[in-house]
Amino acid sequence: MTNSDDWKAHAAALIDQLAEQGIATDPAWRQVVATVPRHVFVPTFYSDDDPPQLLTADDRRWLDLAYSDDTLVTQRKEHPDQPGFAWSTSSSTRPSLMLRMLHILNVHDGMNVLEIGTGTGYNAALLSERLGSARVTTVDIDPELTDAARVRLAQAGYTPTVAPHDGPQGYPPRAPYDRIIATVATEQVPRPWVEQTHPGGLILADIRPRGMTWAGALARLTVADDGTASGPLISCTWGFMSTRPDVARPGTPDMVPIDATTVHTRTSEIGSDALRTPGLSLLIWQRLPGINAFPGPDSTQITTPDGSWAKATKTAPAKIEHGGPADIWTQVEQAHKWWTDHGHPDVESFGLTVSPNEQRLWYQAPDAESWPAPDSPTT
Numbered sequence: 122m123t124n125s126d127d128w129k130a131h132a133a134a135l136i137d138q139l140a141e142q143g144i145a146t147d148p149a150w151r152q153v154v155a156t157v158p159r160h161v162f163v164p165t166f167y168s169d170d171d172p173p174q175l176l177t178a179d180d181r182r183w184l185d186l187a188y189s190d191d192t193l194v195t196q197r198k199e200h201p202d203q204p205g206f207a208w209s210t211s212s213s214t215r216p217s218l219m220l221r222m223l224h225i226l227n228v229h230d231g232m233n234v235l236e237i238g239t240g241t242g243y244n245a246a247l248l249s250e251r252l253g254s255a256r257v258t259t260v261d262i263d264p265e266l267t268d269a270a271r272v273r274l275a276q277a278g279y280t281p282t283v284a285p286h287d288g289p290q291g292y293p294p295r296a297p298y299d300r301i302i303a304t305v306a307t308e309q310v311p312r313p314w315v316e317q318t319h320p321g322g323l324i325l326a327d328i329r330p331r332g333m334t335w336a337g338a339l340a341r342l343t344v345a346d347d348g349t350a351s352g353p354l355i356s357c358t359w360g361f362m363s364t365r366p367d368v369a370r371p372g373t374p375d376m377v378p379i380d381a382t383t384v385h386t387r388t389s390e391i392g393s394d395a396l397r398t399p400g401l402s403l404l405i406w407q408r409l410p411g412i413n414a415f416p417g418p419d420s421t422q423i424t425t426p427d428g429s430w431a432k433a434t435k436t437a438p439a440k441i442e443h444g445g446p447a448d449i450w451t452q453v454e455q456a457h458k459w460w461t462d463h464g465h466p467d468v469e470s471f472g473l474t475v476s477p478n479e480q481r482l483w484y485q486a487p488d489a490e491s492w493p494a495p496d497s498p499t500t
């Protein structure tokens with residue numbers, strides 16, 4: 122008996138575990154998870170050890186982990202400008218998040234789906250099992266990954282269209298789609314996704330800043346006849362890795378050179394804990410596009426692309442040090458004031474409208490108040 126012979130029992134246990142979390146409730150998706158062999162898509166992956174070990178089928182932990190509700194990192198690469206440190210550049214997403222998203226995607230027989238971020242191919246296999254391979258297209262920027270995924274998909278009996286392609290461009294040869302699902306994060310919903318989706322179709326995107334990834338959310342957007350797409354944000358604290366700008370570069374934040382020769386100090390009623398507060402962190406990101414946050418044990422430093430920076434201790438009254446062209450902590454304070462005045466809304470109180478010229482965050486309803494609020498210097 123090989124390490125993988127009892128995979129069906131492992132898949133069944135995974136479904137039970139997901140059902141206990143209230144996730145695998147749809148019998149159709151339960152059947153899909155029971156049928157698709159996840160281990161075929163993750164012949165190797167990295168352990169959580171420090172440093173990470175590459176596990177193979179020979180390792181006694183391999184099959185248990187392949188059917189765990191964990192994200193399995195399958196590829197790591199050094200950033201060309203930061204030698205010596207490897208970033209995760211591909212993974213098989215934890216099944217609970219994948220199923221949650223597939224449920225939100227609300228697919229039906231006969232629909233065409235584009236997945237952005239093929240990775241291992243496991244999610245494309247889930248979609249192919251549910252809709253039939255002919256209805257599924259999946260793209261990844263890394264041809265090594267698409268080649269490997271195509272082989273594994275075929276091994277498991279699926280033949281979706283798998284193409285090496287830059288995801289933000291969508292995939293015109295197979296458009297239009299009824300559904301687009303992104304399993305990689307972007308800061309904006311790319312315009313081609315809207316253009317390549319049928320009116321009435323859905324886009325499920327993971328939008329989050331590269332430099333403050335916990336501040337993001339899933340956006341479930343319905344495409345309208347007029348070329349816009351709009352819909353609610355859905356809470357998702359631990360989302361996806363950010364898109365790579367090209368195959369050789371992990372989707373890491375751009376480092377901003379800062380000048381710390383002149384340091385201003387003051388106190389604030391808002392400490393750096395604000396940066397981690399769901400709902401509020403989304404607003405801070407919208408006020409400070411391109412924000413990077415560097416949490417330390419006692420304080421967090423933030424930077425913006427213009428070279429402004431601020432360092433705040435955790436709790437109020439917080440000690441603020443700042444420098445560069447603007448005191449950016451005032452933006453955090455203004456976001457906090459708006460958020461407090463509106464009763465501490467969470468992520469799901471907001472939504473997004475994408476039109477040809479802008480991506481607009483709104484509060485409670487598409488035609489209601491926009492964010493950043495009009496008084497903001499960044500609007």
Ligand SMILES: C[S@@+](CC[C@H](N)C(=O)[O-])C[C@H]1O[C@@H](n2cnc3c(N)ncnc32)[C@H](O)[C@@H]1O
Nearest residue numbers: 211213238240241244261262288304305364365
């Ligand atoms: C979290 S993994 C996707 C998991 C995958 N859906 C699965 O089932 O295994 C994210 C993937 O997005 C890909 N990616 C990153 N930047 C991209 C880009 N610009 N265009 C397309 N794919 C990209 C990565 O190469 C990686 O494989």
